[in-house]
Amino acid sequence: MNACPAKDSPRAGxxxxxxxxxxxxxxxxxxxHAASMANIxxxxxxxxxxxxxxxxxKSAIVLAxxxxxxxxxxAHVARLRTSSDLAADLLDFFERWxxxxxxxxxxxxxxxxxxxxxxxxxxxxxxxxxDDAIRxxxxxxxxxxxxxxxxxxPPATAATRVFVLQTLVKGLAMSAVLQPDIDQDxxxxxxxxxxxxxxxx
Numbered sequence: 525m526n527a528c529p530a531k532d533s534p535r536a537g538x539x540x541x542x543x544x545x546x547x548x549x550x551x552x553x554x555x556x557h558a559a560s561m562a563n564i565x566x567x568x569x570x571x572x573x574x575x576x577x578x579x580x581x582k583s584a585i586v587l588a589x590x591x592x593x594x595x596x597x598x599a600h601v602a603r604l605r606t607s608s609d610l611a612a613d614l615l616d617f618f619e620r621w622x623x624x625x626x627x628x629x630x631x632x633x634x635x636x637x638x639x640x641x642x643x644x645x646x647x648x649x650x651x652x653x654x655d656d657a658i659r660x661x662x663x664x665x666x667x668x669x670x671x672x673x674x675x676x677x678p679p680a681t682a683a684t685r686v687f688v689l690q691t692l693v694k695g696l697a698m699s700a701v702l703q704p705d706i707d708q709d710x711x712x713x714x715x716x717x718x719x720x721x722x723x724x725x
Contacts, residue, residue, distance in 0.1 A: 540578050543568050547585045552633050556640050587650050590637060593629050594654040601661040611719040614696065615712060621700035631697040662686040675723060685722045692718060
């Protein structure tokens, strides 16, 4: 019997990515509970036995997807820190979610993960860690002196505004799924007004 490939080998990385892409597709199409490990294996075009070499169970796959979401979220934060138009960037996120851009975290999957967190403490903890890490990045940005590219806000004020910003982003993700035909001009005006308040000295 062949030994399992090392976890950090190029082949292992490619196989894990193949499984994660297949799982993401299954979760979006069927939801977490309806999507089985057998479905994921079939979509990945590999045997279930091979898939279990890389992930112990479905929860392990979900946790890996959340980790990928965290990396993407932190990349978005880095982009926001250098943005000259935060409102336009938030609208761009909404458009990508609405269009189901494969290069962005799928909004429906984001909602599925949050729903699953109400039933699975491990997933809930992973989502909290992701939220906390992104919040820390944003608070550090808003607290930084203006000369260093921040807003110079007191840390407590920055933390409150970041909480509102994260709530706004999550609301946009939900709206991309539930209200994809929302009036764009009205949405733009609302986001611009909220961003102006959030970034005020």
